[in-house]
Amino acid sequence: MARPYWSGQIQISLVQFGVSLYTATESKSQISFHQISRSTGERIRHQKVLQSSAENDESASAVEKDDIVKGYEYSKGQYVLVEPSELENLRVPSKHTIAVSQFVNLAELNPEYVEKPYFVVPENDAQAEAFAVVREALVKSGKAAIGKVAFSGREHIVAMAPAAGDNRGMMAYTLRFPNELRNAAEYFRDIKETTINDDALEMAEALIAKKSTKFDLSKFEDGYEVAVRELVEAKIKHLPIPVDEVPKPRPSNVVNLMDALRKSIGTEAPAPRPAKKPPLSENDAPAKGIGLINAPAKTPARRKSA
Numbered sequence: 001m002a003r004p005y006w007s008g009q010i011q012i013s014l015v016q017f018g019v020s021l022y023t024a025t026e027s028k029s030q031i032s033f034h035q036i037s038r039s040t041g042e043r044i045r046h047q048k049v050l051q052s053s054a055e056n057d058e059s060a061s062a063v064e065k066d067d068i069v070k071g072y073e074y075s076k077g078q079y080v081l082v083e084p085s086e087l088e089n090l091r092v093p094s095k096h097t098i099a100v101s102q103f104v105n106l107a108e109l110n111p112e113y114v115e116k117p118y119f120v121v122p123e124n125d126a127q128a129e130a131f132a133v134v135r136e137a138l139v140k141s142g143k144a145a146i147g148k149v150a151f152s153g154r155e156h157i158v159a160m161a162p163a164a165g166d167n168r169g170m171m172a173y174t175l176r177f178p179n180e181l182r183n184a185a186e187y188f189r190d191i192k193e194t195t196i197n198d199d200a201l202e203m204a205e206a207l208i209a210k211k212s213t214k215f216d217l218s219k220f221e222d223g224y225e226v227a228v229r230e231l232v233e234a235k236i237k238h239l240p241i242p243v244d245e246v247p248k249p250r251p252s253n254v255v256n257l258m259d260a261l262r263k264s265i266g267t268e269a270p271a272p273r274p275a276k277k278p279p280l281s282e283n284d285a286p287a288k289g290i291g292l293i294n295a296p297a298k299t300p301a302r303r304k305s306a
Helices: 051-055 084-088 125-141 198-211 223-236 257-264
Strands: 006-012 015-023 070-075 078-082 097-099 102-105 114-122 143-151 154-162 170-175
Touching (some): 006 143, 015 125, 114 125, 125 143, 198 257
Antiparallel strands (some): 006 015, 015 114, 070 078, 097 143, 114 170
């Protein structure tokens, strides 16, 4: 197993237990590029040199790694130096403890705020009981725990929820702060208001029903990387370079919406109006929030022994 990305305590009021966070994602790209001089074919190396030497076109040797320190520019050309040890000793309680400040419904966690997922496991067997009790309570309540954690040079809002399926672990999702998300109104406010045609809406619903299936991520692959690999292999073997033969769609190409919908669902006649379903109860209503945090199926209540 990989080394934990962060280890510390989860604190809920007076309840406290140790956990480890593991990065849940990894890059699977097998194609990487280097910067090469077009004229000589040599690889380009980047060196860290003094700014004064670069500005004066002076030749300078690279600055040694141990001689590089972080600096904050508080005035033009004036820096205050910050040592790594000083950053390590910052008074930030969330470096070591995720203090849960509240619990929220899973549906309240909008997907646009999710930054990165992590696996959460008990730090050791001694922590497993408290971990399991809290996880089961989250399953039964349909809630996520919200707190803050500090790593990678900043403090993050974090949401923790039970892992979906039969897994015994939990997931943690770092969340963006509100000021990190651009104002949606600036992008959506100029969208033209239109009147929805009932027949077009019915056919669009029929098209969605026709194309609906269980979501399976394993059926998807990175088509861009496949194309890049084909390009690289063709150049290595001195074969013709594969090119995109599909013409770009013309922006001015206006398609009749009704005809396109009829052809898409494979009928020339208007689609039958779907029967109206009774309104969902509060317990049956689908979650409108994050789709990545899936609430596991609630376990049936245990019978009390006589």
